[in-house]
Structures are given as C-alpha cells and as structure tokens.
Amino acid sequence: MRWRGVLAVALAVVAVNWIAGNPTRLVDSGLFGTAGGGPIPAEVAFTLSFLLLGVIPALTSKHLLSRSPRELGLGLGDYKAGLFLLAVGVPVAIVAAYIGAGSPAIATEYPLGNGLSRSLPVFLPYVIFYGVYYLGFEYLYRGYLLLGLAERLGSVRVNLLQSVIATAAHIGKPPVELISAFPASLAFGWVALRTKSIWYALLLHWIVGAVMDWLLLGAQGAN
Numbered sequence: 001m002r003w004r005g006v007l008a009v010a011l012a013v014v015a016v017n018w019i020a021g022n023p024t025r026l027v028d029s030g031l032f033g034t035a036g037g038g039p040i041p042a043e044v045a046f047t048l049s050f051l052l053l054g055v056i057p058a059l060t061s062k063h064l065l066s067r068s069p070r071e072l073g074l075g076l077g078d079y080k081a082g083l084f085l086l087a088v089g090v091p092v093a094i095v096a097a098y099i100g101a102g103s104p105a106i107a108t109e110y111p112l113g114n115g116l117s118r119s120l121p122v123f124l125p126y127v128i129f130y131g132v133y134y135l136g137f138e139y140l141y142r143g144y145l146l147l148g149l150a151e152r153l154g155s156v157r158v159n160l161l162q163s164v165i166a167t168a169a170h171i172g173k174p175p176v177e178l179i180s181a182f183p184a185s186l187a188f189g190w191v192a193l194r195t196k197s198i199w200y201a202l203l204l205h206w207i208v209g210a211v212m213d214w215l216l217l218g219a220q221g222a223n
Helices: 003-021 023-029 042-065 079-101 104-109 121-152 155-168 173-193 199-222
Strands: none
Touching: 003 042, 003 121, 003 155, 023 104, 042 121, 079 104, 079 173, 079 199, 104 173, 121 155, 121 173, 121 199, 155 173, 173 199
C-alpha cells in the first residue's frame, strides 16, 4: 500500500476542486462560464467535481491501494446493516435539511444555479446530477481515504483524518455548514466503516442536499 500516494492524490484533487472545480464557485462566479459569458449550469459543475473527486482517485485505487473501486465502497457491503441505518438515518437527514433550510446564510448560498424550480422536469435532472456530485465526494472521502486507509491507520484515526479533510474542503461555505461538516463527516464515515460501502452514507448525504434545496425553493417562491 502506497498510503502517502493516496494522501497526495486526495489532497491534490481536493485543492483543485476547491480552487477551480467547486460547484458553488463555478456556478456563482461564472468561472469557466458559457460562451455567452454567464455561469455554467449547476449540472456541469457537479459533473466536473465528480470527475475530480471520484474518477481520478478511482483510476489510482488499484495501483496505490491494490484494491478495486468496488472493494473501496462501491459494493453493497453489509446491506442489512445499511438498510437499518437508512431507516434510522433518513428521518435525521430530513430534520437536518429542515434546520439547514431555516438558516439565512444557507438560503443565500443554495440552491445552485439559475432558473431552478420545484417543477419536476426542472428539479429532477438537477437532483440526479447532484447525486453524481455526491458519488464523487463520497468515493473520495468515505471510500478511497476511509476504507482505503482503515487497515493502515485504524478506524478511529482514519475517520478523523477524512473528516478533517472533508471539513477543510468546506472553507468558504456558510458558518453553519462549515461547523456541521465535521460531525456529519464523522457520522458518514462511521456508516461507511460499519457497512463497508459508501452507498448508505451517500444516500443520506444526498437526501439532506435535495430536501434542503426543495425547501429553499419553496421558501423563495413564497417571498
């Protein structure tokens, strides 16, 4: 196992994503904008982050960790434990989304993109690509780093490590999101360690983002 290489790849893609590939920065600032000079669609920004955070680490998984992406969380793992954790975690995720949607700072940051509405033909593609983003995000932190280095560093230390890096990646986000990133990362990491899969944490993370944006759109429409 070339664990230093794993850390180097992880830190590099996190840094590049934070500087140039972060969906919030891409969409809001207009960096790498469209031919007309406007910001790129949120779906494009989500895909770029997926390529950085998910695909690049996946391409190095076999070489650096001697394990396939499937072995690093893309399999179903302990699905019985996963289904139980979803039954417990989905209500918690929905409550977290309600709390987040009540924050004025969050409301100024999300949802990403222009022209988004609660109309399903508009909202559904957005949410699907949001899930693509979360797939890359969860594979990097809870698959490549967490499951990839758990044997080398131990479950407690590796969960702290990925949580610190994931929290640092939220620098520049609203304070409430930055503060909650660390305990949320620890919880998602524990779910991945327990199930040996990223899918259950991914679904919970995705629910928080999707429900929060749905609520924010409703609040914005009411104003």
